[in-house]
Amino acid sequence: MPDITSISAAVQGIKAATDIAKSLRNVDASLEKAEMKLKIADLTNALADAKISLSEVQELISEKDSKIKELKAKLELDSNLEYEDECYFIKKDKGEDEGPFCYRCYDADGKLVHLVNVKSYRGCYYCKVCENHFGDPNDEPPGANMRM
Ligand SMILES: [Zn+2]
Incomplete structure (x- = not known):
């Protein structure tokens, strides 16, 4: 069951990816090819984590949307009910x-x-x-x- 912490996980994942991308931009020719590959792998992982967290957020929002829809319908029905x-x-x-x-x-x-x-x-x-x-x-x- 996704919860609201998925949002902070997504934000952290994107922040990590941004940091890695920044460090890649400042790279100079002396950086070893192997080191470069490692950083790109880190970047890919950080983005994949953020993607998973964001899809959890999407699921959470859609759950809340249907709950809101259900409650609205109940509220409308309640206001049209007469007790006798x-x-x-x-x-x-x-x-x-x-x-x-x-x-x-x-x-x-x-x-x-x-x-x-x-x-x-x-x-x-x-x-x-x-x-x-x-x-x-x-x-x-x-x-x-x-x-x-
Ligand atoms: Zn009954």
């Missing part, structure tokens, strides 16, 4: 609201689960996931004017 009689409904600008959904499943697991209308108990809803019943059988169904 232990159920959630999604508010719609036009037309009928959507729902009811199980409040327990959404609050605990962030999942929108449609509730099933239990016909034998008027106003009573059942969640197939958490197996809870909602609503008072003697009351009007929550969102009675809304479509299931």
Whole structure:
């Protein structure tokens, strides 16, 4: 799992490569060919390390991007949810609201689960996931004017 230290590793790798490149620029004819080859090998290694660290940074940023996208979607959904009689409904600008959904499943697991209308108990809803019943059988169904 890449973390934020990948950025400093990349910066250090690039700095090392720059230092080696500088020393190569100041090289004079007296520098041994073997020594020259060694410095070029060091330079190549430093650049390869920086490249690896940068791809870790890229992966980290893309992970954070998808997390931000996920949270934004959740935030938007949260602001459109309306709570009524232990159920959630999604508010719609036009037309009928959507729902009811199980409040327990959404609050605990962030999942929108449609509730099933239990016909034998008027106003009573059942969640197939958490197996809870909602609503008072003697009351009007929550969102009675809304479509299931
Ligand atoms: Zn549930």
